Amino acid sequence: MTKYANVEVWIQNASVPGEQGNRDILIGGGKVLAILSDTEKPAASDVNGAALKVYDAQGKLATPGLIDMHVHLREPGFEHKETIESGARSAAQGGFTTIACMPNTKPVTDNPETVKLVLDKAKEANLVNVLPYAAITKNEQGQELTDFEALKAAGAIGFTDDGVGVQNAQMMKDAMTRAAAIDMPVIAHCEDDSLVKGLYVSEGSFSKKHGIKGIPNESEAIHVGRDVLLAEATGAHYHVCHVSTEQSVRLIRLAKSVGVRVTAEICPHHLVLSDEDIPGMDTNWKMNPPLRTPRDVAACIEALEDGTIDIIVTDHAPHSAEEKAKGMELAPFGIVGFETAFPLLYTEFVKTGRWSLDFLVRRMTQDPARVFGLQSGKLEVGAVADIAIIDLELEKAVDPETFATKGRNTPFTGRKLSGWPVMTLVAGRAVYGADLAQPVNA
Ligand SMILES: NC(=O)N[C@@H](CC(=O)O)C(=O)O
Numbered sequence: 001m002t003k004y005a006n007v008e009v010w011i012q013n014a015s016v017p018g019e020q021g022n023r024d025i026l027i028g029g030g031k032v033l034a035i036l037s038d039t040e041k042p043a044a045s046d047v048n049g050a051a052l053k054v055y056d057a058q059g060k061l062a063t064p065g066l067i068d069m070h071v072h073l074r075e076p077g078f079e080h081k082e083t084i085e086s087g088a089r090s091a092a093q094g095g096f097t098t099i100a101c102m103p104n105t106k107p108v109t110d111n112p113e114t115v116k117l118v119l120d121k122a123k124e125a126n127l128v129n130v131l132p133y134a135a136i137t138k139n140e141q142g143q144e145l146t147d148f149e150a151l152k153a154a155g156a157i158g159f160t161d162d163g164v165g166v167q168n169a170q171m172m173k174d175a176m177t178r179a180a181a182i183d184m185p186v187i188a189h190c191e192d193d194s195l196v197k198g199l200y201v202s203e204g205s206f207s208k209k210h211g212i213k214g215i216p217n218e219s220e221a222i223h224v225g226r227d228v229l230l231a232e233a234t235g236a237h238y239h240v241c242h243v244s245t246e247q248s249v250r251l252i253r254l255a256k257s258v259g260v261r262v263t264a265e266i267c268p269h270h271l272v273l274s275d276e277d278i279p280g281m282d283t284n285w286k287m288n289p290p291l292r293t294p295r296d297v298a299a300c301i302e303a304l305e306d307g308t309i310d311i312i313v314t315d316h317a318p319h320s321a322e323e324k325a326k327g328m329e330l331a332p333f334g335i336v337g338f339e340t341a342f343p344l345l346y347t348e349f350v351k352t353g354r355w356s357l358d359f360l361v362r363r364m365t366q367d368p369a370r371v372f373g374l375q376s377g378k379l380e381v382g383a384v385a386d387i388a389i390i391d392l393e394l395e396k397a398v399d400p401e402t403f404a405t406k407g408r409n410t411p412f413t414g415r416k417l418s419g420w421p422v423m424t425l426v427a428g429r430a431v432y433g434a435d436l437a438q439p440v441n442a
């Protein structure tokens with residue numbers, strides 16, 4: 001029997017997506033040292049380590065740590081909504097090990113100092129990997145490009161004005177040209193301001209029923225159409241934020257078919273909910289983009305399945321209870337997402353038999369890593385031990401009071417879901433569910 005030395009964590013009897021039987025996972029020095037099948041299972045005396053901890057997963061799922069490339073951590077400036085520490089804790093509780101945070105903070109992350117501040121706070125929190133985006137334009141005002149080179153040097157991983165669309169086509173073209181020159185992606189919140197002024201739900205049965213004007217689908221798709229043409233012209237890697245309409249899907253599919261460097265993301269809520277589910281004037285159902293029609297939802301699901309949409313992101317967007325209490329018209333857009341994302345999609349798409357578990361996991365790990373050129377997203381020998389352990393059998397109702405995020409703004413309260421993360425490891429260290437791993441008294 002092989003001897004394993006310097007092991008720090010021994011996860012026993014975990015199932016892994018796409019494989020039969022259980023595996024033991026040995027972790028040391030922050031990396032995966034071995035993944036052993038039932039027939040290769042080591043004896044206790046074969047595994048050594050000064051601080052060895054053991055966790056018997058009893059058949060629970062071990063996946064590569066989930067990756068979320070679109071989140072709002074609110075720091076600096078809006079610490080009452082979330083801090084980098086509370087957001088990172090919430091991410092860990094949701095099974096995420098790497099998250100990419102949006103620059104719509106105060107100040108906006110449009111300068112190297114703020115990029116550095118985000119990285120420093122993330123290091124201090126010492127929970128999950130935090131990758132900062134920087135703004136495309138100064139203060140996200142769409143008027144003047146930021147210093148892309150300096151922002152990249154400071155550690156930004158891409159450029160986006162998320163929260164608002166870049167309204168001017170020449171500005172977007174200049175941004176893509178400059179981003180392409182330094183091999184950085186442009187990530188776009190697609191929204192034409194002239195079509196959405198003051199509106200807060202989509203054009204559909206809800207808006208009709210309540211006699212209000214709704215946000216039309218083309219407000220999103222017009223930007224997608226414009227931007228795929230600009231990506232073709234500039235050669236930039238263009239990534240579409242939170243796709244929500246049939247029309248956007250059609251344009252992305254066409255652009256991909258002719259070789260444009262475009263990738264796209266979708267949020268769990270746009271896969272699971274439509275405007276017909278909105279119970280009434282409840283601001284926990286107000287988010288941007290708004291919930292669209294069932295026809296859009298169906299088109300988006302198909303697009304994720306056929307690869308037109310590459311990845312799943314949460315767009316975790318915490319707001320305070322006071323802000324969300326301002327009523328449908330005045331409350332800010334956004335819902336929290338870290339802690340419900342996996343259970344929601346597992347329950348709605350895997351348990352129902354529509355997707356394989358492997359497919360869901362890929363769209364939340366390997367695919368985001370591929371799209372953004374990250375090293376993580378794989379569970380294999382030699383890889384960094386970013387791992388989520390998920391209890392697929394555990395069923396419970398969503399209770400915002402159990403959330404680690406400061407946000408309570410979710411439309412999923414009370415919904416019965418299965419597939420809850422129970423332990424999350426970042427570079428082999430448990431950042432959630434640490435108490436489950438027991439020290440071995442040699
Ligand atoms: N998605 C939202 O509804 N809100 C986001 C902004 C955004 O992602 O566009 C926020 O910052 O609150």
Ligand SMILES: [Zn+2]
Nearest residue numbers: 162163189241
């Ligand atoms: Zn956005």
Ligand SMILES: [Zn+2]
Nearest residue numbers: 102162163315
């Ligand atoms: Zn966002």
